[in-house]
Amino acid sequence: MNYQPVNLQDKLAKISEHWLPKIVAQMNDYHFKVVNVQGEFVWHDHPETDEVFIVLKGQLEIQFRDASVVLNEGEMFVVPRGVEHKPVAEEECHIMLVEPIGIVNTGDVVDEKTAHDDVWI
16 A cells, blocks of 8 residues: 555646646546646547546636536536537646546547557656
């Protein structure tokens, strides 16, 4: 058992690229991932699971086909399973994702922003 806290700011400082989440912890069958984001992501959905976005620093807009939600630092939002969405950050934003193990960040869409491996930092 590791009795050390996870320092999210230290973990985020180790990430230089955008939109490629890194795992920082596991709870049961869920991964906690941190990621630096900027610009637009891809339209995608996760038919098998909800997705949790927690903004640690900055501002994130999650666009839906019929609406959008803006998250500020310290806010979170749960995107229901199967709902198509596109995260957007005008300025660099640090977020945490909480997802079941094995979830691909782009859903069924494969492009340059797809994180193919579950990478721990």
